[in-house]
Amino acid sequence: MKALTFSTFGNSDVLEYIDIPNPQLKHDEILVEMKAIGLNFADVYRRKGNYHLKGNPPFIAGYEGSGIVVNTNNHSEFKIGDRVAFADVPFANAELVAVNINHVIPLPEAIDFETGASILLQGLTAHYLATDSHKTLKGETVIIHAVAGGVGQFLTQISKLLGATVIGLTSSPDKAKIAIEQGADHVFLYNDNWKAEVFKVVPNGADVVYDSIGSTLNDSFEVTKNCGQVVFFGMAGGDPEPVDPRMLMDTSKTLTGGDLWSYLTTREERTKRAYQLFTWITEGKVSLATPTSFKLSEGKQAHDYLESRKSTGKIILIP
Numbered sequence: 001m002k003a004l005t006f007s008t009f010g011n012s013d014v015l016e017y018i019d020i021p022n023p024q025l026k027h028d029e030i031l032v033e034m035k036a037i038g039l040n041f042a043d044v045y046r047r048k049g050n051y052h053l054k055g056n057p058p059f060i061a062g063y064e065g066s067g068i069v070v071n072t073n074n075h076s077e078f079k080i081g082d083r084v085a086f087a088d089v090p091f092a093n094a095e096l097v098a099v100n101i102n103h104v105i106p107l108p109e110a111i112d113f114e115t116g117a118s119i120l121l122q123g124l125t126a127h128y129l130a131t132d133s134h135k136t137l138k139g140e141t142v143i144i145h146a147v148a149g150g151v152g153q154f155l156t157q158i159s160k161l162l163g164a165t166v167i168g169l170t171s172s173p174d175k176a177k178i179a180i181e182q183g184a185d186h187v188f189l190y191n192d193n194w195k196a197e198v199f200k201v202v203p204n205g206a207d208v209v210y211d212s213i214g215s216t217l218n219d220s221f222e223v224t225k226n227c228g229q230v231v232f233f234g235m236a237g238g239d240p241e242p243v244d245p246r247m248l249m250d251t252s253k254t255l256t257g258g259d260l261w262s263y264l265t266t267r268e269e270r271t272k273r274a275y276q277l278f279t280w281i282t283e284g285k286v287s288l289a290t291p292t293s294f295k296l297s298e299g300k301q302a303h304d305y306l307e308s309r310k311s312t313g314k315i316i317l318i319p
Contacts, residue, residue, distance in 0.1 A: 062092030138163025
């Protein structure tokens, strides 16, 4: 089979589209012929050597995608031709992927392969943030950092669906326009005096701030109301400064960590959460922009485009 691989760490020039042996199935795996593969910053970090990798060179990145079952490996709950997707299976940047049966998410006919490969990691992240890390209530005000990013766009729509007012933070007027199109009520730019702008909307601060930047964590607490909450789930802008527990005590504010893998612990949990997303999409309550597609053989161009920060929607690879 063909796969997008790398044998050394570095920039996108290390990527190679080569022939490698087909996966050898373990007893708890089925074989999926990939139709679409989600590209994420985690794949860039793995290529650079910043993230843990499984196996030996040539390495294969990719954890998210959709396709059809081509070998059930005697698991009677599946049949050849079943449409499936997954959010957390390694070696996805290939024509064929061995998928653990507990990670298989059946893909409804109403959800095409491109959508299936576009929504799971970012959509499920937004889902747990809005329904578990913070249980969003009607009438609340939420602040979303990096609001025009993949998670930010989903989180905006889900927060609006749950009845919240959304204040978004982003880096450019073009990205602010995208956030408004996704339903954000107010969007402020990082280069402006965004904290002052927030207080014009909510003088006492927001109910919750979703912070995926990291270096902004103490700023996030400044715009959170007393008894409010900051949900910290990423470090795109660098490590956060330490948080003073005395400040938390004096203001009754809460710091909550967020990681998707704390919630996707069973096959049932994966399927339940994914089908909530699928339902919202088929009912038109949540939408996503058409993803930018590259052939799997064009992986270098796809990585370069993702790293350019010019993309605002999902990037997918098509075998």
